[in-house]
Amino acid sequence: MRHCDNLALLTDLYQLTMAQSYWQSKKSELATFSLFVRSYPPNRGYFVSAGLCDVLDYLQGFAFDQEALDYLKSTRMFAGEFLHFLNGLRFTGEVWAIPEGRLFFKDEPILEITAPIIEAQIVETFVINQINLQALIATKAARCVHAAGGRAVVDFSLRRTHGIDAGIKVARSSYLAGFSGTSNVLAGKKYGIPIVGTMAHSFVTSFEREIDAFRSFVQSFPDNSILLIDTYDTLGGARKAVEVAKEMARKGQRLRGVRIDSGDLASLAKEVRRIFNDAALRDVKIIGSGGLDEYDLAALAEANAPYDSYGVGTRMGVSADAPWFDMAYKLVEYNGRPVLKLSTGKVSSPGKKQIFRFAEGQGRLRNDVIGLRDENLPGAEPLFKKVMEKGKAQAPYPSLKEIRESFLDEFRRLDDKSKAILSPATYPVELSPRLQQLKDEIEQEVAQNELPLTRAI
Amino acid sequence: MRHCDNLALLTDLYQLTMAQSYWQSKKSELATFSLFVRSYPPNRGYFVSAGLCDVLDYLQGFAFDQEALDYLKSTRMFAGEFLHFLNGLRFTGEVWAIPEGRLFFKDEPILEITAPIIEAQIVETFVINQINLQALIATKAARCVHAAGGRAVVDFSLRRTHGIDAGIKVARSSYLAGFSGTSNVLAGKKYGIPIVGTMAHSFVTSFEREIDAFRSFVQSFPDNSILLIDTYDTLGGARKAVEVAKEMARKGQRLRGVRIDSGDLASLAKEVRRIFNDAALRDVKIIGSGGLDEYDLAALAEANAPYDSYGVGTRMGVSADAPWFDMAYKLVEYNGRPVLKLSTGKVSSPGKKQIFRFAEGQGRLRNDVIGLRDENLPGAEPLFKKVMEKGKAQAPYPSLKEIRESFLDEFRRLDDKSKAILSPATYPVELSPRLQQLKDEIEQEVAQNELPLTRAI
Numbered sequence: 019m020r021h022c023d024n025l026a027l028l029t030d031l032y033q034l035t036m037a038q039s040y041w042q043s044k045k046s047e048l049a050t051f052s053l054f055v056r057s058y059p060p061n062r063g064y065f066v067s068a069g070l071c072d073v074l075d076y077l078q079g080f081a082f083d084q085e086a087l088d089y090l091k092s093t094r095m096f097a098g099e100f101l102h103f104l105n106g107l108r109f110t111g112e113v114w115a116i117p118e119g120r121l122f123f124k125d126e127p128i129l130e131i132t133a134p135i136i137e138a139q140i141v142e143t144f145v146i147n148q149i150n151l152q153a154l155i156a157t158k159a160a161r162c163v164h165a166a167g168g169r170a171v172v173d174f175s176l177r178r179t180h181g182i183d184a185g186i187k188v189a190r191s192s193y194l195a196g197f198s199g200t201s202n203v204l205a206g207k208k209y210g211i212p213i214v215g216t217m218a219h220s221f222v223t224s225f226e227r228e229i230d231a232f233r234s235f236v237q238s239f240p241d242n243s244i245l246l247i248d249t250y251d252t253l254g255g256a257r258k259a260v261e262v263a264k265e266m267a268r269k270g271q272r273l274r275g276v277r278i279d280s281g282d283l284a285s286l287a288k289e290v291r292r293i294f295n296d297a298a299l300r301d302v303k304i305i306g307s308g309g310l311d312e313y314d315l316a317a318l319a320e321a322n323a324p325y326d327s328y329g330v331g332t333r334m335g336v337s338a339d340a341p342w343f344d345m346a347y348k349l350v351e352y353n354g355r356p357v358l359k360l361s362t363g364k365v366s367s368p369g370k371k372q373i374f375r376f377a378e379g380q381g382r383l384r385n386d387v388i389g390l391r392d393e394n395l396p397g398a399e400p401l402f403k404k405v406m407e408k409g410k411a412q413a414p415y416p417s418l419k420e421i422r423e424s425f426l427d428e429f430r431r432l433d434d435k436s437k438a439i440l441s442p443a444t445y446p447v448e449l450s451p452r453l454q455q456l457k458d459e460i461e462q463e464v465a466q467n468e469l470p471l472t473r474a475i
Numbered sequence: 476m477r478h479c480d481n482l483a484l485l486t487d488l489y490q491l492t493m494a495q496s497y498w499q500s501k502k503s504e505l506a507t508f509s510l511f512v513r514s515y516p517p518n519r520g521y522f523v524s525a526g527l528c529d530v531l532d533y534l535q536g537f538a539f540d541q542e543a544l545d546y547l548k549s550t551r552m553f554a555g556e557f558l559h560f561l562n563g564l565r566f567t568g569e570v571w572a573i574p575e576g577r578l579f580f581k582d583e584p585i586l587e588i589t590a591p592i593i594e595a596q597i598v599e600t601f602v603i604n605q606i607n608l609q610a611l612i613a614t615k616a617a618r619c620v621h622a623a624g625g626r627a628v629v630d631f632s633l634r635r636t637h638g639i640d641a642g643i644k645v646a647r648s649s650y651l652a653g654f655s656g657t658s659n660v661l662a663g664k665k666y667g668i669p670i671v672g673t674m675a676h677s678f679v680t681s682f683e684r685e686i687d688a689f690r691s692f693v694q695s696f697p698d699n700s701i702l703l704i705d706t707y708d709t710l711g712g713a714r715k716a717v718e719v720a721k722e723m724a725r726k727g728q729r730l731r732g733v734r735i736d737s738g739d740l741a742s743l744a745k746e747v748r749r750i751f752n753d754a755a756l757r758d759v760k761i762i763g764s765g766g767l768d769e770y771d772l773a774a775l776a777e778a779n780a781p782y783d784s785y786g787v788g789t790r791m792g793v794s795a796d797a798p799w800f801d802m803a804y805k806l807v808e809y810n811g812r813p814v815l816k817l818s819t820g821k822v823s824s825p826g827k828k829q830i831f832r833f834a835e836g837q838g839r840l841r842n843d844v845i846g847l848r849d850e851n852l853p854g855a856e857p858l859f860k861k862v863m864e865k866g867k868a869q870a871p872y873p874s875l876k877e878i879r880e881s882f883l884d885e886f887r888r889l890d891d892k893s894k895a896i897l898s899p900a901t902y903p904v905e906l907s908p909r910l911q912q913l914k915d916e917i918e919q920e921v922a923q924n925e926l927p928l929t930r931a932i
Contacts, residue, residue: 023661023665024661025639025661027660027661027664028633028639028642028643028659028660028661029633029659029660029661030631030633030634030658030659030660030672031658031659031660031663031670031671031672032658032672032673032674032675033672033675034660034672035672035674035692035695035696036674036675036678036692038695038696039678039691039692039694039695039696040678040681042691042694042695043691043694043695045681045691049677049681051677086664089660089663089664090660093663093670095696095699135681139675139677139678142634142675142677143633143634146634146635147633147634147635147636147638147639147642148638150634150635151637151638174487176485176486176487176600176604177487177599177600177603177604177607178603178604178607178799178800178802179604179637180608180636180637180638180640180641180793180798181604181605181608181637181638181639181640181641181644182482182485182604182638182640183637183638183639183640183641184637184638184640184641185485185604186485187638201487201488201489202485202486202487202488203484203485203486203487203488203491203546203547204480204481204482204484204485204486206488206546206550207484207543207546208480213488213550214488215487215488215489215490215491215492216489217489217492217493217496218489218490218493218596218599219805219806219816220506220508220596220599220804220805220806221493221496221497221596222816223806223809223814223815223816224497224502224506224592224806224809224814226812226924227924227925228925234496234499234500234502235492235493235496237496237499237500238492238495238496238499238500239492239495239496239552242552249816250816250921250925251925254925332799333799336637336793336798336799337798338798338799341637341793341794341795341798342635342789342790342793342795343635345635347677348676348677349676349677349680349681352680352681355683357680357681358680359676359679359680359706359707464707467683467684468684468685468707468708468711
């Protein structure tokens, strides 16, 4: 498979050309880069951290293989000595990060990398690629779980995620944020996520009669069948499922549930529920699916639609209403000198940082302060942990189940107004006085060094 | 790397549970599934086919390995004999498809697979996953190329594509649809796509003065430097680039270009152009970037902004305004019997199909007719080719460059109204009389077999 490629080449060309220029001008001092999201997409009031584990694996294994170097040589862009240098290049730096499964907010660094500038620069593309995707999906999934109001939500998105890697990472990120399972078998194997599934319309249409399809399926899965009832007519399908459930009952078996995948999901669920209740089949579950996202789930909860759980697919798996974060990886310190960028609308904060989270008595989250790494704000939890030193990950990673539990715990502690599906309240985040002062100083310094020159020429 | 996984498991659980039920009820007849897009996303009037090559590779290599089978066994959902059957399972079917790099339209099958039902069913998830992504991006990229009005467009999206696989496939799909290159080095190696790049803001901020960064970079790349000029102040950056260009000229070197990544791109380009022209540096190119998509490119063309080329990133790489297609893979024939599904709003067309494309005298595309596979409509080009027989791909795949050329040729033949960036005209597609008649008959038959039963119970 093509996915066994050397990932050191999975980078933007400019990372390598800049590296050659750094190398030729002998710039090898330590640089610190900071990864953060610059703005909230519509209807977002928080983010969920995810993807750190893949970043640490990548950094630990970072190396160009011979095939990669041969390709770079063939482009005739690079000096032979520089390619020789790349041959021996490993990631030797330090990483501080918010652990996976924590809430974070706009402008807060998720991760800061300190390493010789070539190393810290060259890994940018992969770091953003993975954390952007996984935090994006974990955030979308947390919104779905919240909107479902206690009903289980499972991931059905694999067929429309953007490729193979996304399919696997979406299953993990959504489970991390509170989903109950995934249809993705490979992700189930890889991460120990519960795998779930029902049947497809094609299964039904491959039989001459819908009821024959139902009978065949429950014979194969007498303990665990969920019948898809909307292939021809949902209420008709429900009545056939009742027949089958009664046949099963006579054998001491039990139909687990039915799935509705199209039509007016709120009213159909009520009618289907009545059909099963009238047949004394109150324990047959109803699963809803078909293009759902948090907006639909909130509307179904509002309408008291009697679903027991939901399959959520495409719109979650591509974060359809906000398919990317404005995530940036910016140089904030070079050779001990704090730096920033002033591009229109994109001013960054200088220096190595720490995030301080303040909570109230019962643990309810109150506000965050972004400070400098060496600050100590009494009463606050510092979110940044040192997760890599000298290129080696610090401790065994927490398990996915532990991450999921820690997320669900913290999410409960976030105010409902910040969790609103539409127009959430802005969670209070400010800069510490020391960071604010540093930022002002550097802005002024840059203005003296760079901007007057502009106007003078 | 984790991406060496056995892809047979990259499927929805229900594909495997349905397979067990088919197997236990000895259903092994030939099934034909049809892959198509049910509706146009906003502002789409055509689609571009892409992804077939990955699908054929997957089908040819399809097999469960021992680790996959061990995992399935551990779930306790499957019968031992069925797992033994999976162990020997290979894809033995036939595939008809529209070649890559062709235009296609709503409701037209892109691909039809005929195989024993278990094989044809189990591959669904991967087939949709790959073709949905690649056609989605090829379509978005074609719109960007069209909007740029002759200026070169390159792919800068890797950092915000949805994961690794998407990053690679986006580079390929956008090149296929007319992009000129990609920043993605791995994709360059894998597909022979020209790789391109400039420099990052962090390169500039790592130097104490912007002009030192410029001097260092052009020293490393005297023939091929594009300087990023908006880190502090775009016009100031342009004037420093002029200084550096003059220094280069004195050594017989030439500055290739500058890039603007923020601010009011239209007016900045005009001012920057003037600064270079006033310095007699008319051949220094200006590259635009920064959150661009086809809507921005059309506005910049409209404003006559003097850009020579564009770097297009996130919004193209995630198809931000339409991050998924309503793509379905539906059973259309089983054991020689045409079938369909009547779910609300999702009625499919039965039977094996062919697409017939009619053109006018000068080759301008006129209309398409979806017919049955064995029809012959004089004067039309049949788009479906048999690309796999008995599980073996039929011919060597065309090269990516050939696919790209064939796309650009056909795209020129499509009416401008269908290519409009906003509210494109609907390209005429109809069903052949024979297909329409078959569809009517099957709908009636289904209504007799299934729907009266609904009302009778």
